[in-house]
Amino acid sequence: MYRKTYVEIDEEQLKKNTEEIVHKYPDYKYYFGVVKNNAYHHGIRVVNSLIEGGVNYLAVSSLEEAIEIRRYNCTIPILVLEPIDLDFLDDAMNNHITLTIDNLKYLSFLNELKLPYQVNIHLKIDSGMNRLGFKTHKDIKTAMRIISENKMLYLEGIYSHFATSGIQDEYYDRQVDTFLELMKDIHLEDIPIVHLDRSLTFVTHEKLSFVNGVRLGIALYGFNGSRNIKNGLKNRLREMKRKIYVKRHHISPTILENNLHLQTAFKMYSTVMSLRSVKKGEFVGYNASYKMKEDGYVATIPVGYADGVTKNFGYVAIRNKRYPIISDSMDMIMVLVDKTIKYKDKVEIFGDTISVREVANRLGVNAYHLFNQISTRVVRIHKTKDEELEIKY
Ligand SMILES: Cc1ncc(COP(=O)(O)O)c(C=O)c1O
Incomplete structure (x- = not known):
């Protein structure tokens, strides 16, 4: 380094953060490390520290990012959170990448291909974010049928994403209800991985009974999402206001303070x-x-x-x-x-x-x-x- 301006990445701390989360929240089977955008700019080589700490699945935005990870780890499963261009399916499969299927048309394109390999897929459900995902029960049922009739498609997972934290809004509850409504008469217990939460919704809510996975981004990088509700007049007033709102709108209970000891790296x-x-x-x-x-x-x-x-x-x-x-x-x-x-x-x-x-x-x-x-x-x-x-x- 000639110009002495640098970022120091403490990989041991990232490992410790992961261990701490897995240790304090042991009731999940799948801990996804969200490492898109170069692991939130920490550098993609940190994936191995996260894996050592307990992450057992990775999630990224693009095929480029997924393939880059293969330079550091050949075996960890990787989910691409956005639907990839199917022109590059061979590259995805050669690198053992899991695909997100977010609508019926896309699934139909995939279904029509003569697949020489089994494709591992997660269905993305739009429970209210309106960004990606299936929006109707009918489409989801059709998707499930198409997948079950095609031996080359393996439905490994189903997931959704929360738009809000749900700490002082009813939207989290609404999204959970929408998800369950969309899943009615679908046997979630038969799908190997079900994952909805991200860091903040994960630490502030009791575990949803029907999920066994969680996607962790910012928590791995050192933020525990705790709110300082007892200290300072401003915080106490804010908390009083929040409680009134929560009661009025029948918002499900949230956990505002946790004892997760995480540090930035x-x-x-x-x-x-x-x-x-x-x-x-x-x-x-x-x-x-x-x-x-x-x-x-x-x-x-x-x-x-x-x-x-x-x-x-x-x-x-x-x-x-x-x-x-x-x-x-x-x-x-x-x-x-x-x-x-x-x-x-x-x-x-x-x-x-x-x-x-x-x-x-x-x-x-x-x-x-x-x-x-x-x-x-x-x-x-x-x-x-x-x-x-x-x-x-
Ligand atoms: C689909 C999806 N899941 C999980 C995450 C992780 O979120 P967080 O960093 O808040 O844990 C993100 C991040 O943007 C995301 O887009």
């Missing part, structure tokens, strides 16, 4: 590249947008919006102390520091002093967006038990 660092003293009244950065209020010191850090870091991040931390970002540009930010700061000091963009959650909140986004925002220009250092590996995408 994605930290970002840079270094002090240049230092200057700047006099009161001088301007800093493009558009002369920051005017020094008094004599002081400005550190220039080699990280900018091309890396996903902007002035809106608010602060960086140097030796555990916060310093405000006063200007940004494509490749550099400027930080107001003090005279203790030295050339080549390590700079935390987020990590132990400034958390992912804090930065995400300040940006008005969630952790998914923040991980995604850190560009692949930034070198990744993967830390495992035995080694540190530098990866440039």
